[in-house]
Amino acid sequence: MKVTIYDVARKAGLSIATVSRVINGKGGVTPKSERKIRDAISKLGYLPDASAQGLASSLVNTIGLVLQGSVSAAYYTQFLDGAERAARERGFDLLLTSTYASPESFAKTIRTRHKVDGILFTSINEYIKPLYDAGFPLCYAGRRLPWDERHANVYGGFGGYRKEALSLLLSRGCKKIVYFEMIQTIAKETSRRNNEVIEDFIVTNGLSPEQVVYIEALTSRCDHAYGRLRELFSSPDRPDGIFVVEGTIAPTVYALLSQCGLTVPDDVKVVASIHEPDSGTLLRPALTAYLVNANKMGYNAAVKLIQIVQGGTPDDNLSYVPYDYIERGSV
């Protein structure tokens, strides 16, 4: 049968209150008593019941993670790994929710009370607002937000490196640039921001709109996108620079350029965003890229959120995870 705190107390010859104190490290317990209790615990193989603890303490030591499908697999796994590590280090678990699922079920899950102590998310939807207003512990990881002090925000300068990448190509003499991004699921927000970045870039640098081509495609229908790319690079008015979002598709872009009879970086300069330091090192020429530390973003986000869950507002609810520019040979 199930071993409860009563069994431990009986075996140790003490009360459940004292056992509880030992379990939670509250102190105020004789070393001798503590020893007896720890003995009993290990002898009986006692493990506290999470539901009972949750009910009594209104803290379930779990944070919810909402990952959107519009991020790359590389970003996804890295972010997840970082968040998981941070949570586990602090005795917290991670409850996963994907927005691949319907928003309704998502809302139901996150609002089921006391299933999580706080929520970490990477995309904003209508169901977040009520939680925000209610002061429920929240942490958004992605771009920078005009965020309340009660909540946390981890950002990685997405807009920053995007603009920087385009500027880089420009500074290397490119006259016509492609902004190429592959996404897993549709996210209007992403498109909108990309367009914003591009427009801003055009205006700032006094370019004409035709000088920057934006191609966004779902991974599930990538044929079309690559077809368009091939067409573009085969035309007489072909681009001479390309910014690839997510370096894992860079090899394919290289292959495609090669098929068009173009060489990197002489004919076309390539720059990408990556999520692992080594990504793209094996291409020839090696890929010049902006490294987004997704792992660290996940880690920091979980840390901040747990700080809020545990002790009110952290010293700083904002966390910037810098990206690195790694110059190799493709620009």
Added chain:
Amino acid sequence: MKVTIYDVARKAGLSIATVSRVINGKGGVTPKSERKIRDAISKLGYLPDASAQGLASSLVNTIGLVLQGSVSAAYYTQFLDGAERAARERGFDLLLTSTYASPESFAKTIRTRHKVDGILFTSINEYIKPLYDAGFPLCYAGRRLPWDERHANVYGGFGGYRKEALSLLLSRGCKKIVYFEMIQTIAKETSRRNNEVIEDFIVTNGLSPEQVVYIEALTSRCDHAYGRLRELFSSPDRPDGIFVVEGTIAPTVYALLSQCGLTVPDDVKVVASIHEPDSGTLLRPALTAYLVNANKMGYNAAVKLIQIVQGGTPDDNLSYVPYDYIERGSV
């Protein structure tokens, strides 16, 4: 303040027992009463407290997922997505544990009582055994196991397509074959099985050991692996076939072969394993591959596990997810 079942009962003019019946769809409630209760629930915005439900019913509607780090990002995300969908469809949540973390922390999580109703895992470690012996609901997804009926097993014929891939290359006239696999973290078990597959293949086909070269590398130190690959394909005694585990690295392999002045499939035949139907369609020549339906594996695994959690043994605790051979142009 928190809305409880008492508030609902009071507002509906009925008892908490009746409210509970409605919530859990137990039946035996007048349509009129039910209507009143549903009214009260929505008016008050009542949501049951998961901890209290868990404590009273000893079912927390959550399954634990243990993903090992030695799988590719593509496999990882697909599997996760499938499992998540299946769980959510059935009102279950997913609690994530990565074994990127230390085994100790993993053990701590799974041994916390009543945090999960069952565990779904993709790698076997020492901490699983006690759970297995205790009859705790378990589901292993990966290869086929000599599994107890109380537990579930979803397998995808990993050994099958690996052997098949090698045989395919052989049947296309290859005399020397490379078995190339990139992994995220070290997994002795994987290496061992790969070696087994290879040895078996060599014996079965009466080959000499030098005819099959096994290269396994961590993604974090892929330079070495690619260096070795380049060396191999530059030698006079170069291979004429390669099996690439995880198609996302196929473009890089193509690039590497191209650098060595070799063409696919004339000089070298390439076959890979993939996790998304479209993977590799854009290479030239398009990639011939074995499609492992990771998403379906995750889905089926979660379904089986939940069946066990909910209703004892399912009709069939074994589930085979077939892989597809997709012939394109690289062999």
Added chain:
DNA sequence: TTGTATGCGTTATCAG
């Protein structure tokens, strides 16, 4: 069909 009362395993507040 509905209500009452008890138990689930903790935490936390008081007295002692």
Added chain:
DNA sequence: CTGATAACGCATACAA
């Protein structure tokens, strides 16, 4: 420093 005991919110026998 320790021990009763009252919550915590819900499910469920048992009564009515």
